[in-house]
Amino acid sequence: GAVVSQHPSRVICKSGTSVKIECRSLDFQATTMFWYRQFPKQSLMLMATSNEGSKATYEQGVEKDKFLINHASLTLSTLTVTSAHPEDSSFYICSAKPGTGLYNSPLHFGNGTRLTVT
Amino acid sequence: GESVGLHLPTLSVQEGDNSIINCAYSNSASDYFIWYKQESGKGPQFIIDIRSNMDKRQGQRVTVLLNKTVKHLSLQIAATQPGDSAVYFCAETSPARNQAGTALIFGKGTTLSVSS
Numbered sequence: 001g002a003v004v005s006q007h008p009s010r011v012i013c014k015s016g017t018s019v020k021i022e023c024r025s026l027d028f029q030a031t032t033m034f035w036y037r038q039f040p041k042q043s044l045m046l047m048a049t050s051n052e053g054s055k056a057t058y059e060q061g062v063e064k065d066k067f068l069i070n071h072a073s074l075t076l077s078t079l080t081v082t083s084a085h086p087e088d089s090s091f092y093i094c095s096a097k098p099g100t101g102l103y104n105s106p107l108h109f110g111n112g113t114r115l116t117v118t
Numbered sequence: 119g120e121s122v123g124l125h126l127p128t129l130s131v132q133e134g135d136n137s138i139i140n141c142a143y144s145n146s147a148s149d150y151f152i153w154y155k156q157e158s159g160k161g162p163q164f165i166i167d168i169r170s171n172m173d174k175r176q177g178q179r180v181t182v183l184l185n186k187t188v189k190h191l192s193l194q195i196a197a198t199q200p201g202d203s204a205v206y207f208c209a210e211t212s213p214a215r216n217q218a219g220t221a222l223i224f225g226k227g228t229t230l231s232v233s234s
Contacts, residue, residue: 006161034221043207044162044224093161095222106152107222109161 003027004096006110013084013117021079021113023094029074030096034107035067038091047092050077084117091115126228133234137195141208141225146189148210152222153182153193156205165193165206195230203232 003026013019023033031052036044048069049057056069066088068080077096081088091114095107131137143151149170154162168175168182168191175182181194191208206229209222 004161036224043226046221046223049221095161106164106167108164109154111161112159114159 002098002108004094004108004110006094006113008113009111010114011116013115015085015117016083018080018082019084019115021081021092021094021115023077023079023096023110025075025096025098025108028096028098030077030098031074033071033077033094033096035069035077035079036093036095038093038112040091044093047079052077081115084115086117089115089117127226128229128231130231130233131198133198133200133232135198137193137198137202137230137232139193139195139206139228139230141191141193141228143189143191143208143210143225145210145212145223147212148223150211151182151184151191152209153180153191154207154209154224155202156207156227158204162207198230198232200232200234203230205229 005024005026007022011019033050035047037047038044046059047062047067050069050071052071052074058064066082068082071077091112093109093112095109097105097107152167153165155165156162166177166180166182168184170186173184179196183192195202205227207227208225211222
């Protein structure tokens with residue numbers, strides 16, 4: 001149980017275009033999902049908290065107009081990288097946990113999306 | 119077995135050895151901790167967690183130790199196998215971070231390499 005699916009797994013786009021990444025909780029409902037970013041050989045950095053039916057909460061230094069998050073339902077959150085540039089190339093990973101979130105329960109992660117901007 | 123006193127980015131062990139991976143955290147308010155395993159090109163996979171009212175928790179071949187006094191967490195893997203080769207991250211959170219669902223903050227990873 002508690003499977004998080006992310007799509008696509010890899011995407012290559014040209015500079016200036018936008019890319020949408022989907023994150024779905026397959027067997028549970030998630031009021032809250034989280035988006036992380038990971039550069040090669042580095043740790044996961046929290047980008048934003050995605051809340052179903054309300055605005056996302058962004059971490060300091062993350063541009064909300066560049067990384068658009070939409071949590072349209074209890075099983076789907078999307079991250080759109082707008083006007084992508086080569087420096088946006090990274091591994092984007094979403095996560096979620098079942099229920100309305102006892103904070104002390106583990107997050108389940110998708111398998112990530114490798115974004116390459118040329 | 120191999121022991122790491124401070125955080126090191128890499129740890130190399132022989133198959134069958136015990137491995138110890140260390141992690142230091144800075145937020146004294148953190149009260150929930152998780153170890154994740156990440157294989158190349160994949161998302162993190164849950165290994166074991168521990169709450170701050172405990173100092174030790176055991177799973178299958180893995181043990182997590184928590185020392186709140188020095189804000190230190192360790193993961194012990196018994197009889198390490200080649201399939202254990204991966205990057206290991208500790209993660210922490212606190213109730214103050216947010217209410218509804220709490221994001222985890224990840225520490226620096228340790229790359230475990232197991233040779234047979």
